[in-house]
Amino acid sequence: MATAYQELLDPDYLSRIDNYLLMAKGAVEGFLSGMHRSVFHGFGTEFLQYRNYVPGEDLKYLDWKVYAKRDQLVTKVFQEETSMNVYFVVDASASHDYQGERAACSKLRYACMIAASLAYLASRQGDNIALFAYQDSIVEAIEPGHRSGQLLRFLQALARLRPAGGADHDGLLQSITHHMRNRGLVIYLSDMLEAEKSLPRQLRALRFRHCDCLAIQVLDPDERDLPHAYPVRYVDSETEADVTTFADTIRTQYRASMDAYQGTLKSAFRHAQVEYLSLLTTDHLGHALGKYLNKREAIA
């Protein structure tokens, strides 16, 4: 039922669920049930369960004894032995409060939904999850762990977030670097506005801490095409700078600038060897979940 799980990942649907745990569970389970085969159990050394063999899988995991006894091909599934730290870094600056008419939720809410879903997935796989939310300074910090209640604390912290102030990307990344002692994965969620030069460089530095990074940019559709058909005085959410203009006349130029900016950002991340994903708040969460799983599998 592809349609059903697509709907479950629709932000318009998910944003109506206030409880992040329910939301994340719904999104993740919906996403996984939509996959044709579940290959995301770990292949460590601790035996977890059997499952039917799917053509294409590595033959080294086939249980030959079972084949000999029952003439049935089954694969052994193992519990990951070495859990990994997954750091979620969420930008909660004032610019994330924006919600255009086409979007079902604000940018921050969308970023939190992604963080919640990925954290749920990571927690389900036995990884340690950590959260750092920041504005001008860090506003929420949860150290990595997978004790019982870790996910709940994580989600409660997300629920407490309110967009305000500016975004001090450099300060944040410098201050959290010393928390990253073990190998891990950093999920960075931000609109990355006005940071296309510094941010890829900063995230690259995480690699020296044995941390891989997935940078997810969250934008509102309005930021892509400036759809307003009436004169508007645009006031910058963070700096309060204002520009009075008529979007119809500058739309082409604006789009070109945005494309150039995103091109620059993409290129910079590629050079920094940081995975980059740009999402609009109208995109369904499957993009982020799929990207994360690919990344996680690659690291494993």
Added chain:
Amino acid sequence: MLTFANSLFLFALAGLAVPVILHLINRELAVDLKFPSVRFIGKARLPRREKRRLRDLLLLLLRLALFAAVVLAFAQPIWISPQASLAEDRQLRQTVYVVDASSSMAGDNAWTDAVSAVEAEVSGRADEQAGLVVFADRILVQVEPSDLTAAVGEGLSRVEPTYAAGSPALALENAVRLFHPDAERRLVVVSDFQETDWQTDLPGIPRGVELVLLPVSESPGPNTGIVRVNVLPIGNNLARIMVSLRNYGDRKVETRVSLAGPGIAQEKTSGLEGGQLSTVSFEVDASESRPMRVSLPDDGYERDNAWHFWVSPPPIIRVLAFLPHLDEPEAIQGFYFLQTALEVESETDWIRFDVTAVDRGFFQESMLETAEVMVFPATGAYFKDEQWDYLRSFLEEGGTALMMPGVSFPKFYRNLQTRGFMQSRFIGLAGNTNERHEPSHFGQISPNSGLADVFAREAAKDLYLVNVYRYVRLHFLGEETKLLSFENGDPALLSLPVGKGNLYVSTFAFDPSWTDLPLRNSFLPLVRELMEEGFDLDRQRNRLYVEEAAPLLAEEMDRPGTLEVEEKLWEINVNPSESTLARVDTGQWLPSVLTGEPIQVAQASVPAPWGATGGKDKHLWPWFLMFALAALFVESLWVGLADPVKSLRPEKVVKNG
């Protein structure tokens, strides 16, 4: 020529200035919007506004036209053709004569005086249009104002004073509506302005209508009239005829009262002080039914000088008793006591009852027409829903019913309460049949009931000695009349008025196991008085006033007299309400009342819309209304569809952050 029926509405056109002013001061302002980043948003000149201006201007004009069309539609524009306009240049003058033809106008030459006064007025105003309204209790003649003034005289010649009272309010309202709104209006009221007719709620005459009151019979002569005649049996085939007289004047009069009938002629003289009521009695042979007439000598108002009546017993009152099952012998025994008491005949009491016992299964709607009284000894508990409805309609039409408890008394009293006949609530049973138990006694008779007259002083002794061994206790809520109550205040006999009729409810059965009342002397007068009290004897005797509604006798009712139709005896007399000589003050009081609240002149007095009045005047408001609706439609389309920018614009300032 264009004219307006409601020209005051044109002031509302000043409101057109409001949107124009708003349009002039309204400038296109940018909406504030908190945005994540203004880094790539360049400044730009606001769009050239010539196109918008032109569009807005057209929209403004459309809205102004819409508003103006609505205002003009309310102002009711009328297009008057040039010919009609020329004709109206000559000032139209109209006089409507309102003439009283109530019964009192038949006395003291009042009607002749009124006709002469109107004719004199009409002939003296030959250049005016004249209309006429003649009234009594209804409109008798109505002539619309026209140049044919002879129509007024002709209308007056067609009528003469009726026997009914006058209703001037209706006539005044009709007369005012006859005027043309643009005419110079004059209303002339010709009447004796008798107090009983004119001291009622009168409508106000609109401003601009000249009111002229022409009183006739201002100083009426003395009047003595017959108010009522009662016939009572006194035994030995004799009847006493009681004639009630009233002197309506303020001086003492000596009057001769004459009684005449087949083979009988008697006369008596009576002296009456001014304003006093007196009774004169005659004794006549009553061995057979005969019509008779009492009369007085002629005076100012002759109609109340005679009274027609029958010397005969009233018709037998038919009583139907619906009995419960035979397994309730107490109820059946109670019925027999009741039947015996009602069917007793007496020389001094003409009222006779014919009691018939019927099985309760025959209590159908068709039975209601055959009886005047219904008795339900313990039957009410078994009624079906429709039978309660039959009982209600029977009572509402003026019937009388008596109900008593039986075996299923709790259900019976609860039914009475839930079906809205009785407010009092059933509590339980008081007393029992044990002889050691102290019996209850009656304590009080309602002083306002006929029972209080029957059981006055010594006559009440026996009633107060009656033993009641058990009775149904009711929580009395005071909504009903407690005709008879026990010493402790509990109701014994309740009177429940339903429509024109009465339902009597006893809290004990007329049976020796409940009470010894049926064995006592008080039982007969109690039961008979109860039955007679809830009864309109005038209705039973078919006594009517002239012109009162009586379907079977429509034509014969026009004159006073006695009639015998299908073995029914009818007495038709003149209503004494028109006999009074009192007049209202036409100098100050009446004009002040009539010029108070104006009558709302109905739209019917102006020509109908769509030029349906022969093509002279054309009402234009429907066209303006249609134009307004079309403009509203175009405006909605324009704003909703042709102006996407407008539709995208947020209603209020959007603030994110």
